[in-house]
Structure formats: C-alpha cells, structure tokens
Amino acid sequence: MAFDVAAIRAQFPILDPAAHGRPLHYLDNGATAQMPQAVLDAVIRHETRHRANVKRSVHFLAEAATEAYDQARDAMAAYVNAAGADEIVFTSGCTAAINLVAHSFGALLKPGDEVVFSTLEHHSNIVPWHMLAKRAGVVVKAIPVTAEGRLDLAALPKVIGPRCKLVAVTHVSNVTGAETDVAALVAAARAVGAKVLLDGAQRAPHGPIDVAALGVDFYAFSGHKMFGPNGIGVLWGRGELLARMPPFLGGGEMITRVTLEETSFAEPPRRFEAGTPPIAQAVGMAAAARWIESVDQEAAHAHLQKLTARLLDGLDGMKKVRVIGPTGLQARFPVVSFAVEGAHPHDICQMLDEDGVALRGGHHCAQPLMAAFGVTGTTRASLALYNDAGDIDALLAGLDRTIRRLTA
Numbered sequence: 001m002a003f004d005v006a007a008i009r010a011q012f013p014i015l016d017p018a019a020h021g022r023p024l025h026y027l028d029n030g031a032t033a034q035m036p037q038a039v040l041d042a043v044i045r046h047e048t049r050h051r052a053n054v055k056r057s058v059h060f061l062a063e064a065a066t067e068a069y070d071q072a073r074d075a076m077a078a079y080v081n082a083a084g085a086d087e088i089v090f091t092s093g094c095t096a097a098i099n100l101v102a103h104s105f106g107a108l109l110k111p112g113d114e115v116v117f118s119t120l121e122h123h124s125n126i127v128p129w130h131m132l133a134k135r136a137g138v139v140v141k142a143i144p145v146t147a148e149g150r151l152d153l154a155a156l157p158k159v160i161g162p163r164c165k166l167v168a169v170t171h172v173s174n175v176t177g178a179e180t181d182v183a184a185l186v187a188a189a190r191a192v193g194a195k196v197l198l199d200g201a202q203r204a205p206h207g208p209i210d211v212a213a214l215g216v217d218f219y220a221f222s223g224h225k226m227f228g229p230n231g232i233g234v235l236w237g238r239g240e241l242l243a244r245m246p247p248f249l250g251g252g253e254m255i256t257r258v259t260l261e262e263t264s265f266a267e268p269p270r271r272f273e274a275g276t277p278p279i280a281q282a283v284g285m286a287a288a289a290r291w292i293e294s295v296d297q298e299a300a301h302a303h304l305q306k307l308t309a310r311l312l313d314g315l316d317g318m319k320k321v322r323v324i325g326p327t328g329l330q331a332r333f334p335v336v337s338f339a340v341e342g343a344h345p346h347d348i349c350q351m352l353d354e355d356g357v358a359l360r361g362g363h364h365c366a367q368p369l370m371a372a373f374g375v376t377g378t379t380r381a382s383l384a385l386y387n388d389a390g391d392i393d394a395l396l397a398g399l400d401r402t403i404r405r406l407t408a
C-alpha cells in the first residue's frame with residue numbers, strides 16, 4: 001500500500017504553513033514531535049467531559065477520569081507488549097523514568113556494584129547514574145563507540161563484568177539514529193546476571209515495541225516525542241522486578257497504610273506514582289499510541305527510509321559536510337547529524353530557520369559522544385512520518401546556500 005503522506009500531514013494542524021504565515025519544514029522531531037488532531041481531540045474531550053482527580057472521589061466524574069486513566073495504562077501496556085498493565089508506571093517523561101530506576105533499583109545495589117551505560121547516551125541516561133555512584137558507591141562504566149557511532153560490541157566482555165548489575169543503554173541514538181543491537185547487549189548482560197534498561201525515547205515514535213521479544217527488564221520513553229503531550233512518560237518494568245523495588249517519591253495514593261510512625265507501600269505501579277498523576281497527558285499519550293498503531297507500519301518505515309536515503313545522498317554530495325554516525329540505512333532510524341567545516345551548528349540552524357527549516361544544533365545532551373567524535377556539536381535533522389520530500393529538499397537547498405554564505 002502506498003504511503004499517503006499528504007493525508008498524514010493533513011492531520012497535523014501545526015504543519016499548515018498558513019498557521020504561521022511562513023513555510024515550515026519541521027525536522028526537529030527528535031526534540032519533540034507534533035500532535036495529530038486525534039490526540040488533540042482526546043485531550044480536549046477528557047478535559048471538557050471527564051476532568052477530575054483519579055482514585056479518590058466516588059462521584060461520576062472521578063469514576064470517568066479513573067477509568068480513562070486505567071484505559072490509558074492498558075493502551076500503553078499493549079503498545080510495548082507488557083505482560084500486564086501493572087507493569088506500566090506513568091512518569092513525567094523518559095528522564096523521570098530513568099531517574100526512578102536509578103533511585104528504586106539503585107536502592108537494591110551495594111557499594112562496588114557496577115552500572116554500565118555507553119558513550120552514545122543522552123545525558124538523562126548518564127547523570128542519574130553518576131548521582132547514584134555518589135550516593136551509593138556504585139561504580140559506573142561506559143561501553144565505547146565505533147568510528148561509525150555504534151556500540152563497540154567487541155568491548156562488551158571487558159566492560160560488562162561479574163559485578164555489573166545493570167546495563168542501561170539507548171535503543172536508538174538521538175544524535176546518529178543508530179539502533180542498538182539489543183540481542184548482543186542482553187546476551188552480555190545475562191551472562192553476568194545483570195538487568196537491562198533501554199532508553200526508548202527515540203524509538204517509541206516509530207511503532208509499537210515488543211519488550212518481551214527484546215528480552216529487557218526496563219523500557220523508558222516520553223509522550224511528547226511520540227506525537228503525544230508533554231509532561232508524561234512511561235517506565236515499563238518487569239513485574240517481579242518492580243515488586244522488589246522500593247518507591248522513589250512518597251506521597252498520596254502510593255500507600256496501603258500510614259501511621260505517625262511508618263508507611264506501608266502499595267503494590268506497583270501505584271507505589272511509584274505518588275501524588276496526582278498527569279491524567280489528561282496519559283490519556284493523550286494513549287491516544288498517540290493508538291494513532292501510531294493505526295498507521296501502516298511497513299509503509300511508514302519504507303517512507304522514512306526513502307527520505308533518510310534522500311537526505312544522506314544530498315549530504316554526501318556536499319563539500320565540507322561530514323555525517324556524524326552511520327551513513328547507510330541498515331539498523332538506523334531517521335535521525336541524521338552532520339558537521340560543517342568552518343560553520344557553527346547554531347549559525348546553520350539560525351540561517352535555515354529563515355527558510356522555514358526547523359533543525360537542532362548543539363551537543364544534543366550527548367557531550368561524551370561529541371567528545372568521541374571530536375566535535376563540540378552537530379546539526380541534526382530528525383524525521384517523523386509526516387515529513388515529505390519537500391522538507392528534505394528545503395533542508396538541502398538551504399544548507400547549500402548557508403554553507404556558501406558561512407564559509408565563503
């Protein structure tokens with residue numbers, strides 16, 4: 001079936017240039033993706049018909065809100081193929097989900113135990129482990145990257161040793177689009193009895209995830225990068241593992257009993273959701289998951305591969321441009337970073353903005369990876385399924401002009 005990108009685009013009100021009085025080629029989806037009408041409608045419907053707090057009051061609005069929240073959890077469980085909805089913890093985002101693991105799983109670790117991440121990570125999958133190391137005497141180690149910007153699998157036996165308790169790695173790089181070889185990682189972790197966390201922030205927009213097939217233990221992602229609202233994210237965790245973890249935040253609705261002396265905690269996922277959760281946001285994230293599921297996945301994938309090839313081909317023909325990361329289409333998602341000799345990424349982004357091309361320039365919260373590549377920053381185009389050939393051509397034409405202006 002042909003992929004009808006015009007029909008997809010029409011579902012995103014913000015992509016209409018008339019809304020801005022100027023062209024818009026939105027290629028900053030790795031930072032935040034836009035919301036389709038179906039998601040906007042789901043949020044508005046919830047806020048205008050079912051808004052109330054959840055799990056507290058017995059009036060009909062509270063019951064409707066609770067049901068909507070529970071259904072959102074069911075939808076997210078289906079999206080990642082969880083064993084049950086109780087394995088889905090709603091958080092404020094991917095960062096909060098990883099921090100939750102760093103605190104609650106981290107509380108089970110002893111001084112000298114090791115946590116392994118990689119040079120590819122977003123800071124949100126590095127800093128919480130540095131903080132844990134300070135707090136608990138846990139030792140952190142990093143898997144190095146190859147010249148192409150992929151995990152150096154040859155280094156796994158050296159880095160993942162007998163004291164390793166957790167391997168926490170990105171599923172897809174937010175800088176290079178490289179997809180992690182999860183099977184190799186899981187095998188290396190299992191060989192020493194370590195658990196595996198995948199940061200799925202950049203993978204989640206590209207179709208349902210099968211955590212059972214991946215064989216991992218935790219999976220973290222954000223709503224706003226998968227066509228949903230911000231302020232919401234998911235931590236999926238294996239049921240038996242969540243059950244062993246103490247809570248991170250304390251407060252309302254995560255207890256079974258509180259006396260003046262002590263608290264006993266509810267079962268997961270409530271144990272990890274202290275206070276009023278982001279309810280409409282959860283409803284919106286679930287609507288986004290259903291919207292993604294409604295799209296022909298194979299056709300969407302082929303469409304994005306074609307656009308990525310068009311972009312890589314165009315960049316390949318430009319003098320002074322160096323692609324940072326894989327230059328082929330194998331095991332990659334539609335995120336492409338590049339450096340331009342003699343031009344700063346911020347200047348490139350600013351000049352392309354004049355053409356309506358929205359990009360991101362800088363270190364992308366991945367300073368260790370920038371250091372590994374010997375750059376301080378890159379310019380990044382990150383694509384979503386509503387992008388079309390016109391967006392890529394606008395980027396390439398604008399970049400060509402910009403390079404001539406900046407490096408003349």
Ligand code: PMP
Nearest residue numbers: 093094095122124174199201222
């Ligand atoms: N991990 C990766 C790979 C990301 O790209 C991002 C967002 N740029 C995050 C984690 C953090 O996500 P959030 O800011 O939504 O918590």
